[in-house]
Amino acid sequence: MSELIVDKIQAYLQELLPTIGLSLFDVQFRREGHGWVLRVFVDAEAGVTLDHCSEVSRELGQYLDIEDIIDHAYNLEVSSPGLERPLRSVEEFERFCGKKAKIRFHEAIDGGKVFEGDIERVDGEKVFLKLIDGSSVQFTYEMLNKARLAI
Numbered sequence: 001m002s003e004l005i006v007d008k009i010q011a012y013l014q015e016l017l018p019t020i021g022l023s024l025f026d027v028q029f030r031r032e033g034h035g036w037v038l039r040v041f042v043d044a045e046a047g048v049t050l051d052h053c054s055e056v057s058r059e060l061g062q063y064l065d066i067e068d069i070i071d072h073a074y075n076l077e078v079s080s081p082g083l084e085r086p087l088r089s090v091e092e093f094e095r096f097c098g099k100k101a102k103i104r105f106h107e108a109i110d111g112g113k114v115f116e117g118d119i120e121r122v123d124g125e126k127v128f129l130k131l132i133d134g135s136s137v138q139f140t141y142e143m144l145n146k147a148r149l150a151i
Contacts, residue, residue, distance in 0.1 A: 002029045008069055009038070009060070016059055017042060022052060025081045029074075036074035041081050045095075048080035087147040094122040096149060103129060104146040109137060116150055 025041040057078040102116045117131040129137045
């Protein structure tokens with residue numbers, strides 16, 4: 001049931017967000033200790049402001065009230081992916097070239113599974129990470145277990 005709700009919300013947001021200069025990063029709808037929570041993460045090249053979050057919350061809240069697709073109490077939270085956001089595609093690595101990232105691999109590379117450094121460049125499917133010691137690690141997105149920006 002919650003997958004159907006998430007699908008409907010994603011479809012609505014895919015139409016709404018571009019009109020206000022935003023894109024959809026993620027939608028989560030789950031039961032937590034204090035009840036159901038609907039979390040919407042929005043993104044923008046120039047960053048997400050509090051005004052953006054307020055506008056999305058207001059518009060989505062009205063849509064949910066009219067469509068009545070959630071038949072029980074829930075809390076709505078709208079935010080950005082954050083400073084330590086996950087990197088979920090080669091395109092995101094390209095977007096954040098020059099930024100620091102923490103990478104965890106499925107298999108060890110050069111004797112390690114976890115590396116932190118600056119995203120140096122992206123060349124086709126290959127990503128190059130410059131480590132603190134000056135060396136580089138190159139990898140493809142498929143080799144990753146987890147990747148995120150680091151502060």
